[in-house]
Amino acid sequence: MATELDRELETLDINVNVGPQHPATHGVFRMVLTVSGEKVVDAVPHIGYMHRGAEKLSEGVDYRQGLIFQDRTEYLAQFNAEMCYCQAIERLGGIEVPERAEYIRVILAELNRITSHYMFAGAFATDLGVYGTAFTYAFREREYIQAIFEAVTGDRMMYGYFRPGGVVWDVTDDFKDRVRWVCKQTRVGIDDIDRLLTKNEVFLTRSLDIGCISKDDAIDYGLSGPMLRASGLQFDLRRDEPYSIYDRFEFEIPTGTRGDVYDRYLVRMEEMRQSARIVEQAIEQMPDGPIMPEKAPRRLRLPPGEIYMRTENPRGEYGIYLVSKGGEKPYRLKIRSACLSNLTALKQMVVGHYVADAVVILGSVDIVLGEVDR
């Protein structure tokens, strides 16, 4: 029987709407937090604001045109998404990709991983309150790499540079020196952000033991990428299920111990350094030669069959489940979004923390709404 006192002290839980238009949601994502005082009691995420039906559209266009949908779903790591799409078609169609094209793809994909993690570092620090300083540092470094992408592909965001079978045209002549310079510069950039944030006591108090996910829960929710590795499971598709030419490079897999927000930040920062290492090795080994198979058919047709091709994107496992029934259009193309699976665990991570932490946890998941909603 609720005593008189309890009835007076009983506080009303108010529903706070975080989003869809909110500075901390990295895009159109809405989270209804039921808050009692400052503590979050319940969190109900709402997604679908950016659903453009990429999978349905992919069924209406042929294989070459279908590539543009990959850029637009994963718009922070476009090269990784394009690589997964092209690998799916190449494996299903048995198309042989020349060596030089493989190397160009790996170099651009890894550089794109670095730009994507820079974006994470900047946005995450802004969520934590650093007044845009870390953001501008991250974007200054990101701009150096973006300039290379722009010189090679001609566009700054929607590259459309890979093609099933290779890449559409060769890289610029000064590509090698620019990439070498960028790798050195990136290490300086990462150290800048490192010095600014990693040992900062206020940063530590805000991110230690916040939003913890145990290893078993992470597997159960289907988390992947830095989220999974931060929880202690050392699993990286580039090494455990090598695709393209990743087995020729030697790099390490950073893994966290506690699976909290700070571990995810550290894992991503370490991954940037490892990606720079991969790029440096790839640049040395890059051969000359053709960039598309000679007999590249004008109208690409695939034999009937299905394949689940997965690659290691900055956010996790980006998968393309391609069902082909012959002909030049895919019969069914499912995009397995890493962010969607990472978001399912959001409720368990957020409940019990404060409103301020809910925003930080959401930042640590590093979601890209285009990929979540497809």
Place this chain on the structure above:
Amino acid sequence: MTSPHEGPQEAPIVPPEPGTIADTFREVLRDIEFTATQGVGDVILIIARDDVPRVLRAAKDNPRLDLKYLRCLLGVDHMDGGLEVVYQLYSFTRRHGVTIKTRLPLDDSRVASAASIWKGADWLERETAEMFGITFEGHPNPVPLLLPEDMTDHHPLRKDNPFAQVEEWQGLRLGDEASKVGHIPAGYESIAGEGGEEDGG
């Protein structure tokens, strides 16, 4: 290569090599009959709809399979062949993966929900349900995920949902006559100057 005008064909059933996961499945679940085929990447097992809960539960709990990781869950609409639900599983300890598929007749597309087995299946099933109209029995929260809440009658990824018609609703495409090559979109004749004679490609 198949000529473009040939209709869609099915992939040939290629029995997988011995010693792969298909055999462990057969040993673990003796009384369930599988048709196994070697897909391009993974082994594909096709099971009947009613065995789904038992197979998935065994796949996750049995130590020899230990497929704790539900990677991907999707639906495929095979028009007259019925709807198909595909589960892509992986095991970190055994380092092996499998694709489990099941066919549902078009008229009553129901299947047991895997949300109680893997927590990650919750959203994936909600999305497949709203896109294909499949009802997952026992799903804790069968509410549309990406589509607006009140759009429960329309299933966009169904094949009977033609493409052109969708664009027509959105007013992007201007009807069949417009899709003929060389058509000047309505309203732009003034810019296009005097319309030339229609001409084939």
Place this chain on the structure above:
Amino acid sequence: MLGVLRGLAETLRTMARKPVTVQYPTVRREMPERERGYPLLLWDSEVGEPFCTGCHACERACPTECISVIMKDNPLAAEGTSKRRKIVDQFLLDYGRCIRCRICVETCNFSAIAMNNTWDGHEMSRYDRGDLVVNLDQLLAKSKEGGFTPWVSP
């Protein structure tokens, strides 16, 4: 307190470095040669007509279907000055729908269309969506007065 002091030292050191921002309208970043602005048609100055023969290849290849082409017989071919039997009569390109993916340039076997790699290839803001649909003369204008050298992929 060390981490905090290290952070402060970091910002102090950055203050000494030169700012990286550029005053956009007055100072423009140099554009790489392969830049993909909005596509333009090329003018064949020797013969005095567009390269484009109106063969609809780009129209079919465009993922967003933003090109409408009409072909006609080439009057110059009758007088013998030009080898092209067919020429483009009307070419409509809807910049509002174009996603600058360069597939049209790839499929064109007369290399008649190219991506505008100058700054006004990007400065396309208009007040009315209808102005984004450009016709043949607007597409040829820049190439006629030799305004830009298109990049041809090797």
Place this chain on the structure above:
Amino acid sequence: MSALETFFDNVWIDALWRLLAVLGLMVLVVLALTWIERKFIGRIQMRLGPMRTGPFGIMQPIADMVKILLKEDLRPATADRLVFELAPFLAFVPVFLTLLALPFTAKWGVRVLDLGLLYFIAVSGLTVLGYVFAGWASDNKYGLIGALRTAAQLISYEVPLVLAVLALAMLAGSLNLLDIVEKQGRVPFIVWQPLGFFLFMAAAVSDLTRRPFDVAAAESEVAGGPWIEFSGIRWSILYALTEYTNMFALCVLGSLIFLGGWDWPLGLKWGWWWQLVLIFAKTMTLILVIMWVNGTFPRVRVDQLMSLCWKLLLPLAFAQIFLNGLIIVYGWPDWTFLLTSGLALAVAGYVVYSVIPVGAPSRIVVRSGA
């Protein structure tokens, strides 16, 4: 005496022109600070800051002011009308009042009171009301959360501010700002009271709700806090004017009581213009330090903010008062102040450093190969 002097001797006229002088000073300072903040934060982030309005963006604050004046100041329909319109003034007026008690040079100050320090602390405590009124009246969830956070923060950080200033008053023996500055003739009090200075600055930054304590207006969480529904002139009074004036007032006070104000190097000998230069230079350094901290720190969470105040700043403040009392009673020489206060500050630094488990990168295991 000429007519002019008699005219100025009249108490009312004298108070009026000093008041107008301080008002003009405040407007000038607010404009200057908005420009300085934009350029300074820009430089921290390696960008140029405003460059377009006038040379080096000098006219930018005026452009801001005109924009704010022209902007329509909306009021939500469900807002509590009177409280909503009263809130900005309730926040701004106390801050303006604090400017009156500050002696800018040895002879010039609007009204240099005997209890100047006490008056300053008392009046600056009222701004809390303005924020709470604003948050409550705007009938908006974020506003409400922001208002309650501000109330908790400002009230709890008043206490260490008062105690730090009290410890200093013990040292100087009087609450009159003139006496305090004169006592610092040879050595500014910061030398004797490093811990006091640290406490004062921490409480001042929190009093201004600036980073790392800007929990009230946390963009990423509460998106604007109490002044979320305000726009146009109301917003500028409530937020821009109040905050910058408050920062200026606190920094002037800080330089007066800790850095020796207009007296320390050769203030009294060289005449009032040198005193003005001194006071503004010292205030500028304090303001730049606050802006520098504003550019580098992440934000503290609400409960951490509170626990920092009650569990760390308060005990330190008491320790400082106790040490001062000990030295004054036993009459030990002056340098013992430095010893004890510096020691206390070092101990505090160590405690904070060890309490937070430093998650060094060694936490993540980097292993190569399968």
